[in-house]
Amino acid sequence: MAAQTAAIEPADSTEATLSLLRELRRARSRKQIVNLAFWLYLAAIAIFSYGGWLVAAIVRALRQPPPAVADTPMLLRATPAGLAALALLVLVFVLWDARWRGPVVIAQPTADWLLDTPIRRDRLLRPRYRASALRFMLAGAAAGLVPVALLLAAGLGGSGFGDSLRLAGVAMLSTALLAGLGAGAAAWAEARAYAGLRVVPGVGVLAVTALAGLAALSAAFRLPAAISTILLWSGPWGWAAQGPVALAGGSARLWPAATLLLAAAAAAAMTLGDRAAADVPAAVLRARARTLGHVSAAVFNLDARRVTTAYRGAVGAYARARLRIRPPLARQLVLPWRDLTALIRAPSRLAWSALLALASVGLGALAVRASHAALLPLIAALTLGYLAAAGLCEGARLDGDDPRRAAQLPFRYDALAWWHAIVPCLALGVLAGGPAAALTIISGHVWLLPLIAATITVLVGGALVNSFRGELEGEMFDGFDTPLGNSSGITIMLWYVTGPLLAIGPMIILWSAAISSARAGRTTPEALVSVALAAWLCSIAARRARRLKTA
Amino acid sequence: MLTRVSRSYGALQALKPVDLTVLPAQCIALLGVNGSGKSTLLRIAAGRDTPTSGQVSYCGRPLREDALVARAEIAVAGDASSTYPDLTVREHLMLVAVAHGAGPAAPGLVDSTLAECRLSDHGNALPGSLSSGQRQALQLAAVLVRPRRVLILDEPEQRLDPGARRWLGGLLAKEKAAGAAVLLATHHVELAAAVADEAVVLLDGEVVARGTPDQALAGIQ
Numbered sequence: 001m002a003a004q005t006a007a008i009e010p011a012d013s014t015e016a017t018l019s020l021l022r023e024l025r026r027a028r029s030r031k032q033i034v035n036l037a038f039w040l041y042l043a044a045i046a047i048f049s050y051g052g053w054l055v056a057a058i059v060r061a062l063r064q065p066p067p068a069v070a071d072t073p074m075l076l077r078a079t080p081a082g083l084a085a086l087a088l089l090v091l092v093f094v095l096w097d098a099r100w101r102g103p104v105v106i107a108q109p110t111a112d113w114l115l116d117t118p119i120r121r122d123r124l125l126r127p128r129y130r131a132s133a134l135r136f137m138l139a140g141a142a143a144g145l146v147p148v149a150l151l152l153a154a155g156l157g158g159s160g161f162g163d164s165l166r167l168a169g170v171a172m173l174s175t176a177l178l179a180g181l182g183a184g185a186a187a188w189a190e191a192r193a194y195a196g197l198r199v200v201p202g203v204g205v206l207a208v209t210a211l212a213g214l215a216a217l218s219a220a221f222r223l224p225a226a227i228s229t230i231l232l233w234s235g236p237w238g239w240a241a242q243g244p245v246a247l248a249g250g251s252a253r254l255w256p257a258a259t260l261l262l263a264a265a266a267a268a269a270m271t272l273g274d275r276a277a278a279d280v281p282a283a284v285l286r287a288r289a290r291t292l293g294h295v296s297a298a299v300f301n302l303d304a305r306r307v308t309t310a311y312r313g314a315v316g317a318y319a320r321a322r323l324r325i326r327p328p329l330a331r332q333l334v335l336p337w338r339d340l341t342a343l344i345r346a347p348s349r350l351a352w353s354a355l356l357a358l359a360s361v362g363l364g365a366l367a368v369r370a371s372h373a374a375l376l377p378l379i380a381a382l383t384l385g386y387l388a389a390a391g392l393c394e395g396a397r398l399d400g401d402d403p404r405r406a407a408q409l410p411f412r413y414d415a416l417a418w419w420h421a422i423v424p425c426l427a428l429g430v431l432a433g434g435p436a437a438a439l440t441i442i443s444g445h446v447w448l449l450p451l452i453a454a455t456i457t458v459l460v461g462g463a464l465v466n467s468f469r470g471e472l473e474g475e476m477f478d479g480f481d482t483p484l485g486n487s488s489g490i491t492i493m494l495w496y497v498t499g500p501l502l503a504i505g506p507m508i509i510l511w512s513a514a515i516s517s518a519r520a521g522r523t524t525p526e527a528l529v530s531v532a533l534a535a536w537l538c539s540i541a542a543r544r545a546r547r548l549k550t551a
Numbered sequence: 552m553l554t555r556v557s558r559s560y561g562a563l564q565a566l567k568p569v570d571l572t573v574l575p576a577q578c579i580a581l582l583g584v585n586g587s588g589k590s591t592l593l594r595i596a597a598g599r600d601t602p603t604s605g606q607v608s609y610c611g612r613p614l615r616e617d618a619l620v621a622r623a624e625i626a627v628a629g630d631a632s633s634t635y636p637d638l639t640v641r642e643h644l645m646l647v648a649v650a651h652g653a654g655p656a657a658p659g660l661v662d663s664t665l666a667e668c669r670l671s672d673h674g675n676a677l678p679g680s681l682s683s684g685q686r687q688a689l690q691l692a693a694v695l696v697r698p699r700r701v702l703i704l705d706e707p708e709q710r711l712d713p714g715a716r717r718w719l720g721g722l723l724a725k726e727k728a729a730g731a732a733v734l735l736a737t738h739h740v741e742l743a744a745a746v747a748d749e750a751v752v753l754l755d756g757e758v759v760a761r762g763t764p765d766q767a768l769a770g771i772q
Contacts, residue, residue: 007610008698010623010652017650024646028637108633113643113693116616117650118623282616283599293633 010118017119062164065157075154078219079250080228083241085211086147090175091237092204094136094182099197100314101288101295102190103132103183103273104280111289115282122278125285129277133183133270140179144172147244156248163247170243174259177266178240184269190284191276225251236262287314302472302492305401331410339395339423346394350427353391357432360384365439368448368515378511382459382504385432389459390499392427396420396467396541403549413549417464417541424460432456451514451523454530455507461537462503468544469495470551502540506533556605558591558756565591567757568605575700578723578733580747580764582740588756589736590705596734597627597703609701623651626699628690628707634678640689641665641674644696651697660696668692669718683710691722701732708739720745740768 022029047055104125106115114124148168151157157164189197214231217223232238232245232252239262242255252258291314298306323344328337343350363381367374399406399416406413436452439445476495479488494501510526552573558566566588573579573596581589594600595607598616607614614621634643641661648657665671668688673681678689687710694702702723708716716739723746727733737743743750743764750767752760760767 007620008623008700010619010698011654013650013652013654016654017646020646020649024638024642025635109635112633113635113646114650116622116625116627117647117697118619118652119650121617 012120013117014119014123017114017117018123021114061152061157062168063161065152065159065164066155068155072155074219076156076248076250077222078215079151079156079245079248080215080232080238080241080252081211081218082150082215083147083244084231084234084237085208085215087175087178087240088204088208088211088237090140090143090178090240091182092201092208094140094179095186095197095204096201097136098182098186098190099201100311101292102280102284103136103187104129104190104277104285105132105288105292106285108289108293111282111286115285120278125277125280126274129183129187129274133180133187133273136179136183137176141172141176143179144168144175147171147175151244151248158247167244167247170247170259174240174243174262177259177262178236181236181262181266181269184266184271184273187273187280188269188276191279191281193281193284232258236265239265304496305397334409335395335411335416335419336422339420342395342398343392343423343427349391349394353388353427354431356384356388356391357428358435360388361432361436361439364436365443367511368445369443374515375508375512378515379504379508382455382507382511383500385428385455386459386462386500386504388432389424389428389456390463390466392424393420393460393463393467395423396464400468400470400545400548403545414542414546417468417538417545420467421457421460421464421538424463425457428456428460429453447523448514450527451511451530454527454534455511457534458503458507458530458537461534461541462499464499464541465502465537465544466496466499468541468548469498470544470548499537502537503533506530552608553592553596553602554606554608556592556595556602556607558588558595558600559603565756566595566602569751569758571596571751573701573732573734575732576727576730577749578727578735578747580743580750581734581736581753582738582743582750582767583753587753589753591756592753593703593705593734593736597621597625599627623698624700625703626694626697626701627703627705628694629705634689636677636679638677639675640670640678640681640692643678643689644692647693648696653696664692664696667695667722669715684712684715687711688715691719695722699731701734702726704733704735704737706736706738708737708742716742740764744768 106124106128110124145168148157148164148171151167152164157167186197188194211231214223214227218228228251232242239258242252242258246252246255291310294310294313295307298304298310323341325337325341325344328334360381360383363377363384367378367381370377396417399413399420403413406416409416411419433452433456437449440448440452472492472495476491477488479486479491481487507530510530514523514526553569553571555568555570556566557564557568569592571579571592581592583589591600595602598607598609598614598618598621609621609625612620616622638646644661644664645657648660653660662671662674665674668691670685670688670692673685678686681689687707691707694704704723708719711719720742723733723735723742727746727748733746735743735747747764749761750764751758752767
């Protein structure tokens, strides 16, 4: 076909093109359906084989909901804020998902071969949007089971099967509508390149945290009823919470109206989203398709690090600051200088680590103060502390990603793990150790200080073990068959969680021992064991680094 | 037409203000080292990037990549980096031809394009089995199988052997003769000298020489 000098008047070839594509890909579509059916079959088998007891327990809980306990009235007071927080979390998740791939997403070949043709975009994009919205609603409905389980466990699920079923139905419907509303709003926002979508997830997480705090306050103190009322009418998250609150015995008399309002808002948002889907710019669709391709490839290879990299590539790296520290003259300060520079140049990563560290300290304080059942907050505190430490070990992770990066450094590659421990330990010491020390001094638990300091080194050691794990090796997929299935799944899982497992597991035991013997007022033995554990973890990291270098 | 177009990424100015007009039956070649701003300029010219300042217009109207006229008339080679894993080379081209309204003429058009791009023997192959040079030829075939008034090519000579490069030169000359406006970024000075009416040399995002290919190259020497 030769080039043309006159204006080209394209005929509408949309139907012919999409029919041709369907026809050409029919065999693949059939294969996909067969694959899906096979996976559903496998999932059903797995659920009934391994989770049969769970299904039975759920059915039993629905038939005979647990009765109210002494704490039930207190928990009931927390339901408006608590359920609104959970509902808001669903909405935040949908909008976060939209930030990197959006409800309107096409495959990369479709983006590359069909986007710059004159076919009608609405015919190409709306079916994708509708499928995404449906998936979100189904996922939202499943997420609705979380508040149901919590309410049932708290003795707020009613008195019989009918009550439980009604509660489950209303909760699932509400979260499904909320997810649909989020999908519609996200499509509308991305068609208009609405910049606010970028900040919504961050603001949403803060709002969820505030609501969770309010729920805790409501449980501890009798807050004015007006606060709950305002909260339940403050937006779609409140409307979605009203049904479950009312059915759990709380005060939300107008919940049918709120649910109708939510349904109307969801319908309006989804209609707007449907119209807007056709206007999503090609540049956005192309970028999303590329990201999805990269993330899918990384997920298929079970490569969590590459998933993160691809995700960060889509939503933008951590905010960068152009701060400089004068390079050191002493050889020993080169790596600390490099790690510190990496930290201050990505202040938002540092901020996330600070947030996690503070949450960890708060939960740790709760674990120390609690008279019983301290295990849960303790595990949560150590896990969050580990995540904070992992965020501070980016320098080590960069060296672990590619050993060639460190080729010019005046250190042996396997010794890097030790050098990379310095800055994260100091940073975590400031972010978590500082507040924790202040708390212990104020509350008169000064004897915990050595253990706090030692815990920081252990958490950093665990993070370093994971930083130098390298890429998943193909042979890990070749497990051996056991009566419970192939062992490869467990091998791969262990490969991912070795660091946190080796750091958090022993620390749970040491902290439990320290807290229970708190009354003795000494933690020196536990602290010494922790320091030895930290050194052992660093030596594992060094051994892993050596293996990476020789691989 | 690009009027005082510039592009910055944060503090980095990838392209300093530049004017460029490509007319029908004209070929402009962008020359310059890696990172000099050629691809940025091409993306802006295709409407695929928004300039930080300045305007891009096509036939007197502001250019938008999503506009029907841009999709129907501006062919950009080098974008289709991924392919459908289950569709053959011929089927990919059929899809493009049909989408551009070729209708019943599509099979014949695809066959002639395959022949023109020396891919006739690979029509029934999956793109994954092609060599890098053949994949590059497929990219060119994808723009030749559709109607076009403007052809935008980013280093089309890459991965082509010397014989294929000569073929590419002939192809671009034919496009120009048929009335297409061709905007080309290339590292291959001989290709630019053979087909371009004007060469623009970029360095660090700035036009440092322009004129006929000979004049522009003499200017930087």
